[in-house]
Amino acid sequence: MDYPLPEQVELEYPKDWPTPTYDFNKSPLTVEGIALGRKLFYDPILSADSTISCSNCHLVYTAFTHVDHDLSHGIRDSIGTRNSPALMNLAWGTSFMWDGAVNHLDMQALAPITHPAEMGEDLKHVIQKLQRSEVYPSLFNLAFGSNEITGEHLLKAIAQFELTLVSANSRYDQYKRGEVEFTEKESRGYELFKQNCASCHTEPLFTNGEFENSGLSLDSTLNDYGRMLITNDIYDSLKFKVPTLRNIEFSYPYMHDGRFKSIRQVLDHYERGVVDSKNLAPELKGGIQLSGNEKVDLTTFMLTLTDKEFLFNPNHAFPRN
Amino acid sequence: MKQGILLGFFLFAFGLCTQGQTLSFEAVFGEKPLVLGTTYTTNSGVIVEIETLRFYITQLQLKQDGKTIWTEENSYHLIDINNSSSLQLSIPDSVEFDEVSFLLGTDSLTNVSGAMGGDLDPTKGMYWAWNSGYINFKLEGTSPVCDTRNNRFTFHLGGYAYPNATVQTVTLAATGSAIIFDVKAFLEGIDLKETNSIMSPSTTAVALSKKASALFKMKNAK
Numbered sequence: 120m121d122y123p124l125p126e127q128v129e130l131e132y133p134k135d136w137p138t139p140t141y142d143f144n145k146s147p148l149t150v151e152g153i154a155l156g157r158k159l160f161y162d163p164i165l166s167a168d169s170t171i172s173c174s175n176c177h178l179v180y181t182a183f184t185h186v187d188h189d190l191s192h193g194i195r196d197s198i199g200t201r202n203s204p205a206l207m208n209l210a211w212g213t214s215f216m217w218d219g220a221v222n223h224l225d226m227q228a229l230a231p232i233t234h235p236a237e238m239g240e241d242l243k244h245v246i247q248k249l250q251r252s253e254v255y256p257s258l259f260n261l262a263f264g265s266n267e268i269t270g271e272h273l274l275k276a277i278a279q280f281e282l283t284l285v286s287a288n289s290r291y292d293q294y295k296r297g298e299v300e301f302t303e304k305e306s307r308g309y310e311l312f313k314q315n316c317a318s319c320h321t322e323p324l325f326t327n328g329e330f331e332n333s334g335l336s337l338d339s340t341l342n343d344y345g346r347m348l349i350t351n352d353i354y355d356s357l358k359f360k361v362p363t364l365r366n367i368e369f370s371y372p373y374m375h376d377g378r379f380k381s382i383r384q385v386l387d388h389y390e391r392g393v394v395d396s397k398n399l400a401p402e403l404k405g406g407i408q409l410s411g412n413e414k415v416d417l418t419t420f421m422l423t424l425t426d427k428e429f430l431f432n433p434n435h436a437f438p439r440n
Numbered sequence: 441m442k443q444g445i446l447l448g449f450f451l452f453a454f455g456l457c458t459q460g461q462t463l464s465f466e467a468v469f470g471e472k473p474l475v476l477g478t479t480y481t482t483n484s485g486v487i488v489e490i491e492t493l494r495f496y497i498t499q500l501q502l503k504q505d506g507k508t509i510w511t512e513e514n515s516y517h518l519i520d521i522n523n524s525s526s527l528q529l530s531i532p533d534s535v536e537f538d539e540v541s542f543l544l545g546t547d548s549l550t551n552v553s554g555a556m557g558g559d560l561d562p563t564k565g566m567y568w569a570w571n572s573g574y575i576n577f578k579l580e581g582t583s584p585v586c587d588t589r590n591n592r593f594t595f596h597l598g599g600y601a602y603p604n605a606t607v608q609t610v611t612l613a614a615t616g617s618a619i620i621f622d623v624k625a626f627l628e629g630i631d632l633k634e635t636n637s638i639m640s641p642s643t644t645a646v647a648l649s650k651k652a653s654a655l656f657k658m659k660n661a662k
Contacts, residue, residue, distance in 0.1 A: 226567070230569045
């Protein structure tokens with residue numbers, strides 16, 4: 120049976136944003152590729168015992184993170200060692216995972232699929248299961264022009280769906296576009312943000328994509344040294360990816376191990392909990408000293424980063440058709 | 441009638457295949473051909489059995505008088521001793537060359553380019569999911585001296601970023617009929633008691649990659 124060519128689409132994002140790092144010329148987005156990736160994202164077929172899908176730890180209504188879980192869990196109730204990151208604006212990502220273990224969005228899904236405490240599967244076996252299914256071979260054909268399912272096409276399809284998860288219509292974005300005005304509190308909070316947070320949580324993505332030691336003490340039950348486990352460089356000890364602050368209202372608990380339940384706890388850490396070390400982010404030397412009122416203002420600003428259109432976008436949710 | 445046409449087609453296709461030259465790879469253990477699942481003894485008297493030998497040959501080039509006269513698009517070949525069809529690389533019939541050059545492994549651009557197909561498809565088991573990058577060279581087996589689970593030794597050599605880049609250039613004078621790789625020579629000097637599990641980028645992986653690259657030889661070369 121002949122299938123029509125997939126229909127290419129352009130990723131929509133604000134004009135003043137940087138150019139995405141993802142190479143769309145090499146791997147163009149298509150309607151069929153995105154739909155296939157979305158189906159795969161919500162399908163537990165990717166896990167060894169068909170119980171866990173990507174969406175188990177990345178829930179749409181909480182900015183695609185595992186709300187209320189400090190550490191995420193996988194098949195057979197195994198507990199991982201990190202808090203599942205919120206997923207958004209991935210087309211601008213330069214590395215993935217808290218420690219940057221993955222260097223390209225295409226390859227990211229391989230990590231949870233194969234991790235014994237996450238989906239515990241083998242890529243070859245996933246492909247056998249998909250190939251045997253009644254629907255997937257033709258869906259792969261629609262998206263990639265072949266009934267034969269490959270690792271390349273599986274990973275690219277999931278990446279295509281993830282690339283569409285663009286959050287760019289928060290109250291902050293509307294303010295920047297001149298559509299709404301900030302309250303006094305929000306404006307004061309924005310000023311405090313620019314003075315104290317923006318060097319790492321850089322606008323407009325609210326992350327600079329770098330790895331920093333934010334003065335968190337080592338949790339001896341996890342012994343997670345972060346970036347150092349990837350680079351073997353002692354200078355990278357306890358460094359973790361700077362997470363975006365977009366939709367932070369919904370992405371709690373915070374930090375790589377979910378140790379803080381509220382924004383207030385995070386700000387208290389930056390005020391008086393920072394553990395000094397040689398590679399501490401220099402901006403955090405001596406902590407970030409804010410008064411109680413300033414913390415409230417700063418938090419008020421951070422709540423303007425909530426993007427309800429993103430959180431409740433029906434195109435991101437479980438595909439019901 | 442239909443069968444006759446089909447047979448004719450096959451003969452034609454087969455003819456095309458045999459007309460071209462091939463560059464073949466063989467693995468040996470010292471003087472003997474390498475047979476997976478067979479026990480061998482190293483020069484230091486250690487008994488080993490090889491289960492897996494796979495590596496990437498990329499950016500294949502043929503040269504004549506020092507000039508590159510042939511290259512190929514998407515030059516990525518996963519050589520797998522357990523898959524005989526992977527051991528024959530076809531090259532055009534028409535070229536005369538006196539030197540063969542290739543990379544043992546994949547270059548850094550390949551390692552940061554996302555999901556790729558064919559021999560680079562991550563289903564081939566040559567990709568690290570939890571520290572992105574290709575495994576350029578894989579040698580697995582068992583030896584009673586390895587104090588590991590099931591006495592296994594595992595050499596997964598990879599890494600593309602400074603200072604642990606493992607890709608190596610190999611250049612050979614085209615004097616023989618096949619390119620051989622000697623596993624015995626590779627294991628020579630490695631104390632399997634101490635060094636038996638390399639599964640991430642490291643200085644050891646770099647050193648062993650250099651060693652491996654120097655062990656490709658032309659068969660029957662003087």
